[in-house]
Amino acid sequence: MATIQPIAENEQHPDVALVERVRAGDVSAYDTLVRKYERQIFRIAQHITQNREDAEDVMQDAFLKAYEKLEQFQGNSKFYTWLVRIAVNESLMRLRKRRTGRMVSIDEDVETEEGSVPRDLADWAPNPEQNYTQAELGEILRKTIQGLPQGFRVVFVLRDVEQLSTEETAETLGLSVPAVKSRLLRARLQLRERLTRYFRKKKGSKEAGPKETGVEK
């Protein structure tokens, strides 16, 4: 999985040169940017819309919109962060269309107190993911993160999966830094708690127990 590496202040991010080439009319430079970030943008759109078709549309619309608005890109934030902001907005708009008459925002459902304090304190088996096939594990991880409130899920995805900084996440979502920090802690604790149901160390054994059948508990 690609990660976004921090760059030194006086070092130019390679995307800046690509953006300049696109502005000069080099279409292949934009294709390079699309190839570099398409997987991340698709993931983010999937996490927010929770719908495969919507995620495909959002990804396409976000890249087309970014291309059309490229003149507005100032370069004082990273191209990727700017692109993510467009994709998040497109995803939320898509949700609003699906749920007509109902506002959709990243502030939805965040008032819950669930998971703000760890309750299930069982340790995990060593390498617990090895007790599941890749398909089973994917299903567990998807179901678990889908169960988080939207406002927690998107913060976790941007901070911990896509590895944006706290400040970049706050800027992208239009939240304060303390709000991002508060949501991130609760998202991490809730996911940890929910994954413990699958990954806990079995009593009386240093190793994980026999493989569970199915992933639902």
Next chain:
Amino acid sequence: MTCTEFLAQLDDLIDESVTAEMRADLREHLRGCEHCEVTLDTTRKTIEIYRSHEIYDLPSAVSQRLHAAILARCKKGC
């Protein structure tokens, strides 16, 4: 340090943004608190497992459609 105070610093500890002094206090708490040690360890593993597993793979057909759409749009110019 209480468990609640430890929990308030959990994210900064995971993100390695605590001062050396605070880190020492947190380590001291961990030495005597199995619960917080488990919470820290399994929270780290939670992040790691989501970071290292691609749960929404981009199908190559979708990627191809995207590139075709971009190319069609780019031909018209910005």
